[in-house]
Amino acid sequence: EVQLVQSGAEVKKSGESLSISCKASGYDFRYFWIGWVRQMPGKGLEWMGITYPDDSEIRYSPSFQGQVTISADKSITTAYLHWSSLKPSDTAIYYCVRQDGGSSYRHWGQGTLVTVSS
Amino acid sequence: DIQMTQSPSTLSASVGDRVTITCRASQSFYTWLAWYQQKPGGVPKLLILKGSVLESGVPSRFSGSGSGTEFTLTISSLQPDDFATYYCQHYSSGSPHTFGQGTKLEIK
Numbered sequence: 001e002v003q004l005v006q007s008g009a010e011v012k013k014s015g016e017s018l019s020i021s022c023k024a025s026g027y028d029f030r031y032f033w034i035g036w037v038r039q040m041p042g043k044g045l046e047w048m049g050i051t052y053p054d055d056s057e058i059r060y061s062p063s064f065q066g067q068v069t070i071s072a073d074k075s076i077t078t079a080y081l082h083w084s085s086l087k088p089s090d091t092a093i094y095y096c097v098r099q100d101g102g103s104s105y106r107h108w109g110q111g112t113l114v115t116v117s118s
Numbered sequence: 119d120i121q122m123t124q125s126p127s128t129l130s131a132s133v134g135d136r137v138t139i140t141c142r143a144s145q146s147f148y149t150w151l152a153w154y155q156q157k158p159g160g161v162p163k164l165l166i167l168k169g170s171v172l173e174s175g176v177p178s179r180f181s182g183s184g185s186g187t188e189f190t191l192t193i194s195s196l197q198p199d200d201f202a203t204y205y206c207q208h209y210s211s212g213s214p215h216t217f218g219q220g221t222k223l224e225i226k
Binding site: 037044045046047049050059060061062063095099100102103104105106108109110111 | 119150152154156161162163164167168173203205207209211214215216217218219220
Protein backbone atom coordinates (compact mmCIF):
# COMPACT_ATOMS: atom_id res chain seq x y z
CA GLU A 1 0.00 0.00 0.00
CA VAL A 2 1.35 3.39 -1.00
CA GLN A 3 1.65 5.74 1.97
CA LEU A 4 2.83 9.33 2.18
CA VAL A 5 3.30 10.43 5.79
CA GLN A 6 4.09 14.08 6.33
CA SER A 7 5.81 15.81 9.21
CA GLY A 8 3.77 17.66 11.79
CA ALA A 9 2.39 21.16 11.97
CA GLU A 10 4.84 24.04 12.27
CA VAL A 11 4.54 27.50 13.80
CA LYS A 12 7.31 29.86 12.73
CA LYS A 13 8.16 33.53 12.56
CA SER A 14 8.70 35.59 9.45
CA GLY A 15 12.28 35.27 8.18
CA GLU A 16 12.90 31.84 9.68
CA SER A 17 13.84 28.82 7.62
CA LEU A 18 11.86 25.61 7.50
CA SER A 19 11.85 22.17 5.93
CA ILE A 20 8.86 19.87 5.98
CA SER A 21 9.07 16.23 4.98
CA CYS A 22 7.09 13.44 3.36
CA LYS A 23 8.08 9.86 4.09
CA ALA A 24 6.99 7.51 1.29
CA SER A 25 6.51 3.77 1.53
CA GLY A 26 4.88 0.90 -0.31
CA TYR A 27 6.45 1.47 -3.71
CA ASP A 28 9.81 2.04 -5.42
CA PHE A 29 10.44 5.65 -4.43
CA ARG A 30 13.05 6.23 -7.12
CA TYR A 31 10.75 5.93 -10.11
CA PHE A 32 7.71 8.10 -9.38
CA TRP A 33 7.48 11.89 -9.44
CA ILE A 34 6.70 13.27 -5.99
CA GLY A 35 5.95 16.85 -5.09
CA TRP A 36 3.93 19.44 -3.28
CA VAL A 37 0.58 21.23 -3.46
CA ARG A 38 -0.28 24.34 -1.47
CA GLN A 39 -3.67 25.28 -0.07
CA MET A 40 -3.89 28.68 1.58
CA PRO A 41 -6.64 29.20 4.17
CA GLY A 42 -10.04 29.02 2.49
CA LYS A 43 -8.48 28.88 -0.98
CA GLY A 44 -7.92 26.38 -3.78
CA LEU A 45 -5.17 23.95 -4.64
CA GLU A 46 -1.91 25.22 -6.14
CA TRP A 47 0.63 22.89 -7.72
CA MET A 48 4.10 23.89 -6.56
CA GLY A 49 6.39 21.39 -8.25
CA ILE A 50 7.63 17.82 -8.40
CA THR A 51 10.90 15.92 -8.32
CA TYR A 52 12.01 12.59 -9.77
CA PRO A 53 14.10 10.95 -7.05
CA ASP A 54 16.13 8.69 -9.31
CA ASP A 55 17.89 11.54 -11.12
CA SER A 56 16.84 14.50 -8.93
CA GLU A 57 15.15 16.34 -11.81
CA ILE A 58 12.87 19.05 -10.45
CA ARG A 59 10.03 20.90 -12.15
CA TYR A 60 8.68 24.03 -10.47
CA SER A 61 5.60 26.06 -11.09
CA PRO A 62 6.74 29.55 -12.16
CA SER A 63 4.77 30.89 -9.19
CA PHE A 64 7.02 29.01 -6.76
CA GLN A 65 10.35 28.97 -8.60
CA GLY A 66 12.91 30.69 -6.38
CA GLN A 67 10.51 30.80 -3.43
CA VAL A 68 10.94 27.22 -2.23
CA THR A 69 13.24 24.26 -2.78
CA ILE A 70 11.95 20.79 -3.50
CA SER A 71 14.23 17.82 -2.96
CA ALA A 72 14.19 14.10 -2.27
CA ASP A 73 16.52 11.65 -0.54
CA LYS A 74 16.06 8.27 -2.16
CA SER A 75 18.17 6.56 0.51
CA ILE A 76 15.44 7.26 3.07
CA THR A 77 12.50 7.57 0.61
CA THR A 78 11.67 11.06 1.81
CA ALA A 79 10.74 14.22 -0.06
CA TYR A 80 11.25 17.72 1.32
CA LEU A 81 9.95 21.23 0.88
CA HIS A 82 12.27 23.93 2.12
CA TRP A 83 11.97 27.68 2.71
CA SER A 84 15.03 29.76 3.47
CA SER A 85 13.06 32.77 4.67
CA LEU A 86 9.39 32.36 5.50
CA LYS A 87 6.75 35.04 5.00
CA PRO A 88 3.30 35.31 6.58
CA SER A 89 1.86 34.61 3.12
CA ASP A 90 3.42 31.12 3.32
CA THR A 91 0.77 30.21 5.88
CA ALA A 92 -1.03 27.26 4.33
CA ILE A 93 -1.57 23.53 4.32
CA TYR A 94 1.03 21.75 2.20
CA TYR A 95 0.22 18.38 0.69
CA CYS A 96 2.77 15.87 -0.50
CA VAL A 97 1.59 14.18 -3.71
CA ARG A 98 2.79 11.30 -5.87
CA GLN A 99 2.19 11.27 -9.60
CA ASP A 100 1.19 7.95 -11.12
CA GLY A 101 3.48 7.23 -14.06
CA GLY A 102 2.91 10.42 -16.01
CA SER A 103 -0.70 10.47 -14.99
CA SER A 104 -2.76 12.00 -12.23
CA TYR A 105 -2.12 12.29 -8.50
CA ARG A 106 -3.79 9.37 -6.81
CA HIS A 107 -1.76 9.48 -3.61
CA TRP A 108 -1.73 12.40 -1.18
CA GLY A 109 -0.17 12.89 2.22
CA GLN A 110 -2.28 14.01 5.14
CA GLY A 111 -1.11 17.61 4.83
CA THR A 112 1.17 19.78 6.96
CA LEU A 113 -0.11 23.06 8.34
CA VAL A 114 2.52 25.79 8.31
CA THR A 115 1.68 28.97 10.21
CA VAL A 116 3.97 31.98 9.86
CA SER A 117 3.54 35.02 12.08
CA SER A 118 5.01 38.43 11.57
CA ASP B 119 1.92 27.56 -19.43
CA ILE B 120 -1.57 26.11 -19.52
CA GLN B 121 -4.17 27.91 -17.40
CA MET B 122 -7.32 26.14 -16.23
CA THR B 123 -10.61 28.00 -15.73
CA GLN B 124 -13.40 26.26 -13.89
CA SER B 125 -17.04 27.25 -13.90
CA PRO B 126 -19.13 27.89 -12.01
CA SER B 127 -17.19 28.80 -8.88
CA THR B 128 -20.23 27.94 -6.75
CA LEU B 129 -23.13 25.67 -7.60
CA SER B 130 -26.28 25.24 -5.54
CA ALA B 131 -28.20 22.02 -6.15
CA SER B 132 -30.50 19.52 -4.50
CA VAL B 133 -30.20 15.82 -3.80
CA GLY B 134 -31.12 13.96 -6.95
CA ASP B 135 -30.12 16.77 -9.32
CA ARG B 136 -27.84 16.27 -12.29
CA VAL B 137 -24.96 18.76 -12.22
CA THR B 138 -22.14 19.62 -14.58
CA ILE B 139 -18.90 21.44 -13.85
CA THR B 140 -16.79 22.76 -16.72
CA CYS B 141 -13.05 23.20 -16.98
CA ARG B 142 -11.54 25.16 -19.86
CA ALA B 143 -7.87 25.16 -20.76
CA SER B 144 -5.93 28.02 -22.30
CA GLN B 145 -4.28 25.59 -24.71
CA SER B 146 -5.38 22.33 -26.21
CA PHE B 147 -3.95 19.13 -24.83
CA TYR B 148 -4.73 15.45 -24.94
CA THR B 149 -7.00 14.05 -22.23
CA TRP B 150 -4.38 14.57 -19.51
CA LEU B 151 -7.00 15.87 -17.15
CA ALA B 152 -8.06 14.79 -13.66
CA TRP B 153 -10.91 15.71 -11.35
CA TYR B 154 -10.63 15.74 -7.56
CA GLN B 155 -13.12 16.06 -4.72
CA GLN B 156 -12.25 17.78 -1.47
CA LYS B 157 -14.47 17.86 1.59
CA PRO B 158 -14.00 20.48 4.32
CA GLY B 159 -10.95 19.65 6.40
CA GLY B 160 -10.13 16.70 4.15
CA VAL B 161 -7.48 15.61 1.70
CA PRO B 162 -8.34 15.85 -2.01
CA LYS B 163 -9.46 12.59 -3.55
CA LEU B 164 -8.98 11.55 -7.17
CA LEU B 165 -12.28 10.92 -8.98
CA ILE B 166 -11.48 10.89 -12.69
CA LEU B 167 -8.24 10.54 -14.64
CA LYS B 168 -7.43 10.83 -18.34
CA GLY B 169 -10.50 12.98 -18.79
CA SER B 170 -13.03 10.18 -18.47
CA VAL B 171 -11.58 7.20 -16.59
CA LEU B 172 -13.34 6.59 -13.31
CA GLU B 173 -10.97 5.96 -10.44
CA SER B 174 -11.45 2.62 -8.71
CA GLY B 175 -14.08 2.79 -5.98
CA VAL B 176 -15.68 6.03 -7.20
CA PRO B 177 -19.45 5.74 -7.71
CA SER B 178 -20.65 5.47 -11.27
CA ARG B 179 -22.82 8.58 -10.91
CA PHE B 180 -19.59 10.52 -11.52
CA SER B 181 -18.44 10.84 -15.12
CA GLY B 182 -15.96 12.92 -17.06
CA SER B 183 -15.79 13.91 -20.68
CA GLY B 184 -14.12 16.30 -23.08
CA SER B 185 -10.90 16.85 -24.94
CA GLY B 186 -8.84 19.66 -26.35
CA THR B 187 -9.70 22.71 -24.28
CA GLU B 188 -13.06 21.86 -22.70
CA PHE B 189 -13.74 19.18 -20.12
CA THR B 190 -16.72 18.42 -17.92
CA LEU B 191 -17.45 16.58 -14.72
CA THR B 192 -21.02 15.36 -14.38
CA ILE B 193 -22.75 13.94 -11.33
CA SER B 194 -25.86 12.21 -12.59
CA SER B 195 -27.89 12.18 -9.36
CA LEU B 196 -26.51 14.14 -6.44
CA GLN B 197 -26.19 12.36 -3.13
CA PRO B 198 -25.72 14.01 0.27
CA ASP B 199 -22.09 12.84 0.33
CA ASP B 200 -21.31 14.72 -2.91
CA PHE B 201 -21.52 18.22 -1.47
CA ALA B 202 -17.89 19.26 -1.57
CA THR B 203 -15.44 21.28 -3.63
CA TYR B 204 -14.29 19.93 -6.99
CA TYR B 205 -11.06 20.72 -8.83
CA CYS B 206 -9.81 19.94 -12.29
CA GLN B 207 -6.10 19.58 -13.01
CA HIS B 208 -4.17 19.05 -16.19
CA TYR B 209 -1.00 17.00 -16.04
CA SER B 210 0.46 17.18 -19.51
CA SER B 211 4.23 17.12 -19.60
CA GLY B 212 6.13 20.30 -20.31
CA SER B 213 3.77 22.55 -18.38
CA PRO B 214 3.05 23.06 -14.69
CA HIS B 215 0.23 20.78 -13.53
CA THR B 216 -2.16 23.62 -12.80
CA PHE B 217 -5.44 23.18 -10.93
CA GLY B 218 -8.63 24.99 -11.73
CA GLN B 219 -9.79 27.40 -9.06
CA GLY B 220 -12.39 24.99 -7.74
CA THR B 221 -16.19 24.64 -7.74
CA LYS B 222 -18.00 24.55 -4.42
CA LEU B 223 -21.10 22.40 -4.66
CA GLU B 224 -23.63 23.51 -2.05
CA ILE B 225 -26.98 22.22 -0.93
CA LYS B 226 -29.84 24.34 -2.26
